[in-house]
Amino acid sequence: MLRQNKFFFPVLIILLLTVLICAIAFGAVEILPSEMYWAVVHFFQGKDPANIYEGVFIQLRLPRVLLCAITGAILSVSGVLMQGLFRNPIVEPGLVGTSSGAALGASIVFVLAGTFSPAFKSYIGPFLLPLFAFLGALAATYTVYSLAKNAKQVSIMSLLLVGIAVNAVCLSGTGFMSYIARDPQARSITFWNLGTFSGASWLQVLIVGTVAAIIFLLSLRYSKQLNALLLGEEEATYLGIDPDKLKRKIMLLNTAMVSVATAFVGVISFMGLIVPHVLRLLIGSDNKKLLPASMLLGATLLTLADMCARLILAPAEVPIGIITSLIGAPVFIILLKKFNILQQKGGGNA
């Protein structure tokens, strides 16, 4: 195991930086490192970009790659948090309703925003979409959690089943929204359900980045408590932790960051499953190491996936959700097999 290896984090960081630079450089337009350098220099001098390459770099490529990296980090950290909360390795935001709830909230905004009162809209400003996504995500996640929880703990079977039901409700709500929507609205819902970074802007980077930074710091503070929760709620209580309070806090933090990211980039499934799984194999499950490592690896992998999404059919783009699902679904099945869930008669806990 690599868990004793002091080079692990430096390697992750170097990997992330390399991928970031490649992702910035490659795309429909290639950008040379010297152009990146001058674009940054001109930006800080307050000048306009000197040529189209610098412009693409500053206004399109850089915010896109950053938003993508932050989203990857959020989704992976969210996977770790939710798995710790549910004490279960196969939980991720897509399975427990967070993503589809956020999608429903967002589609309501896409279609019905015209009917909201202008005063309300101007008061909320650019946070209208994230707010609705957050409310939808929170409602769906909380429903799944409270229905799947029996007396003592959350069983995987009921979790998956309730997840299916709640996801179906949210999907049909989203479907209804796109049915009554006008064409461009329906198209944004479709794109959004598959996930895309093509609309990335600096404002989005700022909002998502701020939320992510705050929540990462807070969740690191809870890493000890989350570890204790791995022993079970009773043991955690004996170690001086209030499990119910901890669960409420984590669920809130987690839903907040996932829904904010989801509000801007759409539904990207399975990231929260792949990254923690790989890392648990490499460095174990101590949340103090797992959380920062997931942040780094999640950012790296999603940036890589987005680069593929841009390059495979260049100059057209494949929605990134298609790529992550293609890789993530097999990982999910491997996990199910590994924990013998496919063979269980039902109701058991792994």
Next chain:
Amino acid sequence: MLKTININYTIAKKQILKNISVDFMPGEFAMILGPNGSGKSSFLKIFSGETSHFSGGVLYNNIPLKNISKEALAKYRAVMSQQPELSFPLTVEEVVMMGRYPHFTFSPNKKDFSVCEEVIDLMNLHAFKDRNYMTLSGGEKQRVQYARVLAQIWEKPSEGCRYLFLDEPLNNLDINYQQEFLQIAKKLKDDNTVLVAVMHDINLAIQHADTLIFLKEGELAAKGKPKEILTASLIEKVFGVRTTIINNPVTNAPLLIYT
């Protein structure tokens, strides 16, 4: 010392505990015995602070339990419950370090590491330190949990007592470790330590306990020193089993024979 006063506990209209008042004194090892469903584990859960849905009072160092925060209590009260399972891979050392969680905020300090070392040595776990907890056998897991619990209350608090509660600590253990677990607990015994264990094996309890507490259907059936209270009629009343009590020729203590 630990006092419980008139504990009543009801789940789903079934009364699990009826008016239990017991004092646990420092410097003695108290063991709770009783048949399945007699309320032993519920009693432990109540005085250890796991549930708060009961009526009656629990006092630690003469302070009501409800006035003590969970964080503060965790610094001087440790509980070993029946075999917790992990759903994720952690090393043995990481699990043992959890016992120190109440004592540090973010990162363990030197003291925490040295306590972990000591309890790992004590439980003979050195060879397992970097092993994945999930791959251990039942008995090995038990030793790790015991080490974790000991680490939690390893140093005595500056005032008041420390408390160690063991809920059927000997499941899965071979006789060698059964004896060792109880010997280690006895070594902690002093004027500032309250020791309580829920036990199954009456003869082991007689051998190691200073005080025996018998529960039957949620009521206190007997409490006292083994030599003083142990009779065949008590055992038959509590467990419904006929026994003969003879004198253990080696220890001179009573010895139960099932006849």
